[in-house]
Amino acid sequence: xxxxxxxxxxxxxxxxxxxxxxxxxxxxxxxxxxxxxxxxxxxxxxxxxxxxxxxxxxxxxxxxxxxxxxxxxxxxxxxxxxxxxxxxxxxxxxxxxxxxxxxxxxxxxxxxxxxxxxxxxxxxxxxxxxxxxxxxxxxxxxxxxxxxxxxxxxxxxxxxxxxxxxxxxxxxxxxxxxxxxxxxxxxxxxxxxxxxxxxxxxxxxxxxxxxxxxxxxxxxxxxxxxxxxxx
Numbered sequence: 755x756x757x758x759x760x761x762x763x764x765x766x767x768x769x770x771x772x773x774x775x776x777x778x779x780x781x782x783x784x785x786x787x788x789x790x791x792x793x794x795x796x797x798x799x800x801x802x803x804x805x806x807x808x809x810x811x812x813x814x815x816x817x818x819x820x821x822x823x824x825x826x827x828x829x830x831x832x833x834x835x836x837x838x839x840x841x842x843x844x845x846x847x848x849x850x851x852x853x854x855x856x857x858x859x860x861x862x863x864x865x866x867x868x869x870x871x872x873x874x875x876x877x878x879x880x881x882x883x884x885x886x887x888x889x890x891x892x893x894x895x896x897x898x899x900x901x902x903x904x905x906x907x908x909x910x911x912x913x914x915x916x917x918x919x920x921x922x923x924x925x926x927x928x929x930x931x932x933x934x935x936x937x938x939x940x941x942x943x944x945x946x947x948x949x950x951x952x953x954x955x956x957x958x959x960x961x962x963x964x965x966x967x968x969x970x971x972x973x974x975x976x977x978x979x980x981x982x983x984x985x
Contacts, residue, residue: 813875813876813879813880813959813960814876814959814960815876815940815941815942815943815958815959815960816871816874816875816876816877816940816941816942817939817940818938818939818940818941819939820939821939821958822937822939824937825937825939825956826936826937826945826953826956827953827956828953828954828955828956829952829953830952830953831951831952831953832857832867832936832945832947832951832953833932833935833936834856834857834858835847835855835856835857835899835901835925835932836931836932836935837927837928837929837931837932838929838931847901847925847927847932848925849923849924849925850908850911850912850915850924850925850926855899855923855925857947857951858951860897860899860947860951861949861950861951862895862949862975863895863896863897863949863975864891864895864896864897864946864947864948864949864970864973864974864975865896865897865898865899865945865946865947865951865973866884866887866896866897866898866899866944866945866946866947866966866969866970867899867901867944867945867946867947868884868898868899868900868901868942868943868944869901869903869933869936869938869941869942869943869944869945870900870901870902870903870941870942871902871903871904871905871941872902872905872910872911872914873905874941874942876941876942876959876960877941877942877960879960880942880960880961880962881918881920883961883962883963883966884898884900884920884922884961884966885918885919885920885921885922886963887963887966887967887970888920888921888922889921891970891974894974894975895949895974895975895977896970896974897922897923898922898923899922899923899924899925900920900922900923900924900925901924901925901926901927901932902924902925902926902927903927903930903932903933903938903941904930904933905926905928907928908926908928911924911926938958939958940958940959942959942960942961943956943957943958943959944956944957944958944959944961944969946969946970946972946973947973948973949973949975954972954973955969955972955973957969
């Protein structure tokens with residue numbers, strides 16, 4: 755009788771999921787995680803504006819000097835946005851499109867004046883706040899005016915505004931006249947004006963979204979739209 759070959763059964767190795775082993779699954783998970791983190795970083799503009807806890811560090815202003823003893827005060831009417839023209843005569847500050855920016859033209863509206871610089875880290879951190887507030891309250895009587903100071907050129911300001919799609923009014927104080935008339939000592943500095951043009955609040959620090967909403971809600975026209983200026 756012919757001897758038959760011995761029968762042996764070998765167990766087929768299978769992965770944790772189908773044909774994929776543990777190492778392959780781990781490698782795939784790492785790739786997905788890294789890709790997700792990169793997407794968040796790329797699509798989040800500038801500084802984070804998410805709420806922070808009570809013990810988290812908060813952004814601080816960039817100090818330019820000591821606070822002046824005779825700075826502008828709440829309740830006062832701030833200086834008009836005037837610079838020295840090329841002919842040596844007073845002229846209106848203009849926005850990036852060359853249009854005059856004058857507070858007298860904004861009477862009846864709530865106004866947020868933001869003094870900032872494109873090279874200033876705390877100014878950069880609050881840029882998403884300004885952009886969001888301007889979009890949110892544009893139809894409720896708020897005018898946001900960003901005045902860039904101590905820049906090397908107006909083109910740098912325009913490039914920054916274009917990169918981050920800033921739709922509110924932006925002007926470059928190239929002469930430093932507005933900077934000096936408002937007696938600034940830190941960047942960013944905020945001036946919140948009521949509908950009569952009076953200073954309602956001065957904040958020499960970056961704004962969080964919650965703090966900005968509180969300040970803006972306090973100065974909006976009662977009807978939610980531009981108020982009629984007093985004669």
